[in-house]
Structures are given as structure tokens and as C-alpha cells.
Amino acid sequence: MTVTIAIDGPAGSGKSSVSKQAARALGYGYLDTGAAYRALAWHVLARGTGSAQDTADETAVVAAASDFPYAISLDPDDYWVRVGDADVTAAIREPRVTDAVSGVARVPAVREQVNALFRRLVRESGRPGVVVEGRDITTVVAPDAPVRILLTAAPEVRAARRSAELSAHDADAVAAALHRRDAADSTVVDFLTAADGVTVVDSTELDFTQTVEAVLDVISAVAPTAQENPDGR
Numbered sequence: 001m002t003v004t005i006a007i008d009g010p011a012g013s014g015k016s017s018v019s020k021q022a023a024r025a026l027g028y029g030y031l032d033t034g035a036a037y038r039a040l041a042w043h044v045l046a047r048g049t050g051s052a053q054d055t056a057d058e059t060a061v062v063a064a065a066s067d068f069p070y071a072i073s074l075d076p077d078d079y080w081v082r083v084g085d086a087d088v089t090a091a092i093r094e095p096r097v098t099d100a101v102s103g104v105a106r107v108p109a110v111r112e113q114v115n116a117l118f119r120r121l122v123r124e125s126g127r128p129g130v131v132v133e134g135r136d137i138t139t140v141v142a143p144d145a146p147v148r149i150l151l152t153a154a155p156e157v158r159a160a161r162r163s164a165e166l167s168a169h170d171a172d173a174v175a176a177a178l179h180r181r182d183a184a185d186s187t188v189v190d191f192l193t194a195a196d197g198v199t200v201v202d203s204t205e206l207d208f209t210q211t212v213e214a215v216l217d218v219i220s221a222v223a224p225t226a227q228e229n230p231d232g233r
């Protein structure tokens with residue numbers, strides 16, 4: 001049995017970086033679910049005109065999803081994302097993909113398809129546990145996970161972190177794009193309110209190391225055996 005650690009949260013809350021580091025500390029796999037939505041948006045753009053308008057066409061999105069040779073690494077020390085032979089690890093972070101991704105994520109058939117894929121990737125990971133992060137992991141993908149965390153931070157802090165990453169881009173434009181995406185995404189999934197049984201970790205006042213510690217504390221408090229007995233025996 002693979003232990004699932006479910007982590008949700010809005011853009012820039014630290015889900016990817018914190019989950020990856022927690023997975024390393026636990027000897028677990030790390031599954032970035034947003035990468036599947038980003039890679040599908042990249043795929044739709046590659047098949048279309050290349051403008052964010054492409055993902056507004058639900059029929060084009062569903063057609064692209066039916067021919068989507070997606071692969072992702074669950075190794076926190078060797079992270080990559082592929083569509084067919086193309087390594088899209090860097091390309092899916094480009095603003096043109098980020099701007100198009102909510103169009104893909106709002107299609108229910110796409111969500112069902114990728115959710116089935118996420119559950120299979122965890123099941124077949126061969127790891128004692130997997131830290132799975134995204135928008136709807138605690139509520140839809142793994143509502144029965146032994147550990148469920150909502151990682152949050154104040155909107156201005158999240159925007160500042162994201163624009164520090166994308167230093168080549170205008171900070172106001174990055175903040176505006178992030179808030180636009182939060183608004184679009186929140187019509188599909190409520191990732192700002194903790195569901196019953198979900199623990200909130202607010203990283204607004206915490207640095208990166210403190211946030212990882214806070215997440216590991218929740219994991220050891222809720223599922224001590226996940227760490228003490230990593231083989232699940």
C-alpha cells in the first residue's frame with residue numbers, strides 16, 4: 001500500500017517546492033498534478049494557433065486529450081515532464097501556457113481523465129508513499145488520504161514569490177496574471193477553504209525551511225507510521 005499525502009492550495013503558495021522537499025525528507029515520490037493540466041494546455045497550443053484562445057474551444061481540448069502521450073517523473077531528485085518525445089519540463093512554465101491552462105482545467109471530461117491517471121501513477125509508483133499536490137487533491141483525487149493539507153499564503157506574498165521566480169517579467173503583470181488564474185480556477189474547485197479533516201498550513205509568515213518543517217510536523221502528527229514504517233510493513 002502506498003501512503004498518499006494530499007496537499008492543495010492556490011498558485012504560489014509553495015505547493016510544488018514544499019511538497020518536493022517533504023517527499024525527499026520522507027523518501028517518498030512527488031506528484032505534481034498541475035503539470036498534467038499545463039502539459040495538456042501546451043499540447044492544445046501545439047495543435048492549434050498557439051494563442052490562449054485555443055483552450056477556450058472545449059472540443060479542441062477534448063480532442064487533444066484523447067491523443068495525449070503524457071509522462072511524468074515522480075522522483076523528487078529527477079523531475080521531468082514529457083509529451084511524446086518532447087521534454088516539456090521548462091516549456092509548461094512559460095506564461096503563454098500558464099495563461100491557457102485554466103481553459104483546459106475547467107473541462108470535466110479532462111479532469112476525470114487526469115484524475116484516473118494520478119491515482120494510477122500513485123498505485124504503480126513502487127514507493128512507500130507519494131506526496132501529491134494540486135488544487136483538488138484533498139477533496140476529489142484523494143479524499144481518503146491519511147494526511148490532507150491546505151497550503152495557503154496571503155495573495156500579495158504569493159504574487160511576490162512568483163514574480164521573484166519570473167524575474168524577466170513585469171511584477172505587476174505576473175501578479176495580475178496570478179490573480180486572474182486564481183479567479184478562473186476557483187470557479188472549478190474551492191482551494192481556499194479547508195474541507196473537513198484538512199489541516200491548514202499558512203506560509204505567509206514562514207520561510208521555505210519553516211514551511212517544510214510545518215508540513216512534516218502535520219504528517220508526523222497525523223500519520224506517524226508513515227514515517228516510522230516507510231515500507232508499510
Ligand SMILES: Nc1ncnc2c1ncn2[C@@H]1O[C@H](COP(=O)(O)OP(=O)(O)O)[C@@H](O)[C@H]1O
Binds near residue numbers: 013014015018203
Ligand atoms: N515559505 C516560503 N517562503 C518563501 N518562498 C517560498 C516559500 N514557499 C515557497 N517559496 C518559493 O515561492 C515560489 C513559488 O512556490 P511554488 O512551490 O512554485 O508554489 P506553487 O506550486 O504553489 O505555485 C518558489 O520560488 C518557491 O521556492
Ligand SMILES: Nc1ccn([C@@H]2O[C@H](COP(=O)(O)OP(=O)(O)O)[C@@H](O)[C@H]2O)c(=O)n1
Binds near residue numbers: 010
Ligand atoms: N489538481 C489540479 C492541479 C492544477 N490544476 C490546474 O492547473 C493549473 C496549473 O497548476 P499548477 O499547480 O502548476 O499551478 P501553480 O499553483 O503552481 O501556479 C492551475 O491553474 C489549475 O487550472 C487543477 O485544476 N487541478
